[in-house]
Amino acid sequence: MYDYIVVGLGVAGWSLLQQLDENRQNYIVFDNQSQQSTRIAGGMFNPVILKRFTPAWKAHEWLKYALLQFQKAELQNNKKYIHYIDIYRKLTGIEEQNNWTAASDNPVLSAYMKDITFEPVDGIDAPFGFGVLQGTGIVNVAQLLDDVAADLKQRNKLIQADFDYEQLQIFPDYVAYQDIKARKIVFAEGYGLKRNPFFKHLPLTGTKGEMLMIETDADIPHIVKSNVFIAPNVAQKGQYYIGATYNWEDKTNTPTTAAREHLEIKLQKFLTKPYKVVQQKAGIRPTVIDRRPLVGKHPEYHNVAVLNGMGTRGVIMAPATAKQLFQYLEFDIPMMPEIDIKRFG
Ligand SMILES: Cc1cc2nc3c(=O)[nH]c(=O)nc-3n(C[C@H](O)[C@H](O)[C@H](O)COP(=O)(O)OP(=O)(O)OC[C@H]3O[C@@H](n4cnc5c(N)ncnc54)[C@H](O)[C@@H]3O)c2cc1C
Known part of the structure; x- marks a missing residue:
């Protein structure tokens, strides 16, 4: 039995994998390459809204943690991903x-x-x-995802296929998908969430x-x-x-x-x-009506969760929100109400 199934290997899914690795959780990842927001993004990190010269929400607070996580990946893969550029x-x-x-x-x-x-x-x-x-600067997120995917593939932890939602079975203590069982499942499909019947109530605009x-x-x-x-x-x-x-x-x-x-x-x-x-x-x-991430548990199934809504600043938002989600799922530490999907009933 795995600890986690993670659906989606963009910057959100990757950020969750960092949490899972830090906490020695075992997991399997699905990715179908149907969305490519992270791969084609500029990868820029900049906490200032340059139209109005105002701070972007939480960006100053969360940037340090994001950079720490990308630095950790640099050490793990012996590659340079972060480029500080004015x-x-x-x-x-x-x-x-x-x-x-x-x-x-x-x-x-x-x-x-x-x-x-x-x-x-x-x-x-x-x-x-x-x-x-x-x-400020650029994180080479496309290279990072390529490296992570290659490593996961080599360790038989990546299934490059479409996750078929209809085949997911949910039990009180675990979830099952084909012959895979896991304690929990986290959906991090970017705009692909639109096809996900478990979270269709969420106002992801795109x-x-x-x-x-x-x-x-x-x-x-x-x-x-x-x-x-x-x-x-x-x-x-x-x-x-x-x-x-x-x-x-x-x-x-x-x-x-x-x-x-x-x-x-x-x-x-x-x-x-x-x-x-x-x-x-x-x-x-993956933009949201109220411009805040979409993170949390399914209203009925405590072992089904979502990590999405990173909007225009995925590089800064994803690592900190992934940490909040993991701590919520494992230790019941409440997340910030602004990112919790409970705000949408
Ligand atoms: C042109 C452009 C420029 C941008 N520039 C920046 C920038 O400079 N800085 C910044 O911070 N952000 C930028 N962004 C925003 C940033 O890209 C997003 O916030 C972020 O990439 C979202 O990451 P994600 O992991 O949620 O989604 P995605 O990157 O879309 O990843 C989701 C993954 O899930 C997979 N998936 C979906 N459904 C399924 C399924 N059913 N089965 C299996 N796999 C599935 C998809 O194939 C994909 O690989 C930009 C976006 C765009 C489009």
Whole structure:
């Protein structure tokens, strides 16, 4: 008998596996690659909302723990996943310069928001300078998931198949799926949760995001945020991530011409050097009506749980929420009410 079945190997599922490993639980993981939010994400960690210069909910508090977990994975796999890279927020005028200066006095924001700089950045047009953010960067989550999947596969802990919800049997002390038995099951399917009959009452909305990968001669060592992000591809020198779009209607993972055009129009407003698009990808962010994670036990079955709703900041949100879920499931330590699915009845 396993301790856990985990359905979904995105950043949420991975974060739970970290808890299970720390607590010597044995588990089996299902993943069908139907969702790819984590794999195509920019992987950026940044606790500041760059539109309004306000702190993102819980992000400052949870970032340290997230980075600790990614560091642990670095040690386990002898790989570098975390890349600290400053964010240069392109300022649009004097009013934004003043807003930046005022916001950077906030005790939380001052940890990240530093001075305004007029230092030129190759290939970027920024007459009003940049507000500089430090302590930010990129986690190479796609590489991390590849490494984790390879390791799990080798240890016969990964089943690369669709989890068929109809075959799950729930008993008071365990769950059974085909010939597998486990004390508990946790669903971490990202937007795939929409197909899950056990949690269909949860208001997961889903927001499609598309990104481009470009090649350019511009040498941009920072993440630059204008009306879109341009960020160095940490896996391939000379390539840059451009993203992302937000679409609340289309729920497919199919890249669209409209999104590509939208991103390119925005990019051309501030990138002054030529570029070539080498890749375009799309995924669905698991966003929630109240913009908080969806974590907790099924209202009837205490051994069936969910870890979802990481929204636009999965890198920061997933490790801390996975920890809360594990402590709740094993030690009955209450979770923060804001993330507990009990809020939806
Ligand atoms: C374009 C884009 C850019 C983004 N940029 C950032 C960023 O810079 N920083 C950041 O922190 N976040 C970013 N995000 C958000 C982030 O990607 C998400 O918050 C996070 O990846 C969600 O992780 P997850 O594990 O919940 O879901 P997913 O990554 O979608 O993983 C769910 C997994 O479950 C599997 N699955 C689903 N159903 C089943 C089933 N029935 N059987 C078996 N397996 C199943 C799926 O195949 C998938 O592998 C971005 C998202 C997008 C789309």
